[in-house]
Amino acid sequence: MRTSLPWLIAVLVSLSLGACSLAPQYARPALPVPEAYPVATEPQAAEFALDWVHYxxxxxxxALIKLALENNRDLRIAVLRIEEARAQYGIQKADRLPTINGTLGYERSRSVLTQGQKFDTDYYRAGVNVTDFELDFFGRVKNLSSAALEQFYSMQDARESVQTSLVTELATAYVNLLALNERLTLAQDTLQSRRASLSRxxxxxxxxxxxxxxxxxxEIQASSAEASVSALAREQAxxxxxLHLLTGDKAPASAMPPKPLHSVQVETVAPGLPSQLLEQRADIRAAExxxxxxxxxxxxxRAAFFPRIQLTTSAGLVNDDxxxxxxxxxxxxxxxTPQxxxxIFNAGRNQASLDLAVVRKDVAVAEYEKAIQTAFREVADVLVVSRQIDDEIALQSRIAEADRERLRxxxxxxxxxxxxYLELLDAQRSLFESxxxxxxxxxxxLVNKINLYKALGGH
Structure with missing residues (x-):
């Protein structure tokens, strides 16, 4: 029996690891969006890398993005969440194998016979034991381990999603700052012009x-221009x-020099098919x-409705010295000691637990479909804006040029x-607004191009 016991335990563990699973067979839900975007585009190759360095x-x-990736606290929290999920998966995975503990103990006892004789005994014990190891024939522990692994993968994708949002938010803040610099310069030039007009x-x-x-x-127009300068200076600050917050308060002034908006170069990318978002967008992968x-x-x-077999075993040496x-x-x-x-009766606890698991899956399906629909809408919105914005810029450029000639x-x-003076004032005001x-x-x-990076799942 001493030689057959380890083999028996090994066989039972092997059967446990190869247990059947009572989980429903997973099938990815159908895309809850149209097969094409509302605005026709030339599909981009699926393998195109939307990394921020090239985009x-x-x-x-x-330089600012690099600082943000190194110092932003939201991204740091996301990384720590990954470590948390990794540890949780490690705990669940460990439950699939027996926990073996080494023991060393001492026991002293006294026995009394019926004739009143007393015997004191003491002995030392050393050995190994396995306590309450569940033989997972119905896959309960295996499914819990699989769920923890998927949660870990979800956290990894959530971290990438946070990075994408961070890069998008920082690029948008950078463009907004450059735009405010240009608007502030225009306001300052207008203020000087109106002060000169006031003096004249x-x-x-x-x-x-x-x-x-x-x-x-x-006098009123000069004061109005001064108020515009003050308001734009406040927005600039x-x-x-x-930008300081996004970079973890690490952004130097040298990284934010005033420059024209047209100097900001962004990669031109055409979106692919809607189905490609399933692989490109980290938030969709996390939801799945x-x-x-x-x-x-x-x-x-489901496995909770079936019998559970728990194994407790020990082996060791005993000596009085x-x-x-x-x-x-x-x-x-x-x-x-198998058990x-x-x-038999638990007041419906197992059925309630199963109902809860089913409802949570339905919620997860709805969240997954919502993530896809949100991504589809974001891409569609970007395409609509892209289709119109260039024409609007060209038209507004002609209007501004006409206002400039009118002022002259x-x-x-x-x-x-x-x-x-009212005619001159109206021309000045019109040019400033244009x-x-x-x-x-x-x-x-530019912000629309930045949003395309996020909508397509940039990283």
Missing amino acids: FQDPDLQ IKRRHEGGLDNAIELKTA LAINA HRLIAANANIGAA LLGLFGGGSDRVWSF LVLP LATRRYERGVAN DQQLVKLKQLG
């Missing part, structure tokens, strides 16, 4: 050429603070891993005394 080619932006009108008013209404109007985990949990809940415990005179002892636990003519007419709108459209175009 964002501006060196200053690349004051002189003309003192000479009797302009009336008090024109002087007061010039907030944009800089946003959570769905597979929920599917495995159903198998674990500690020094002789590992010598040749020690007695060998062992025990083998069958059969669920109005200035000449005013200086010659042919037009009044230039501001043009900068906003260029900003929108």
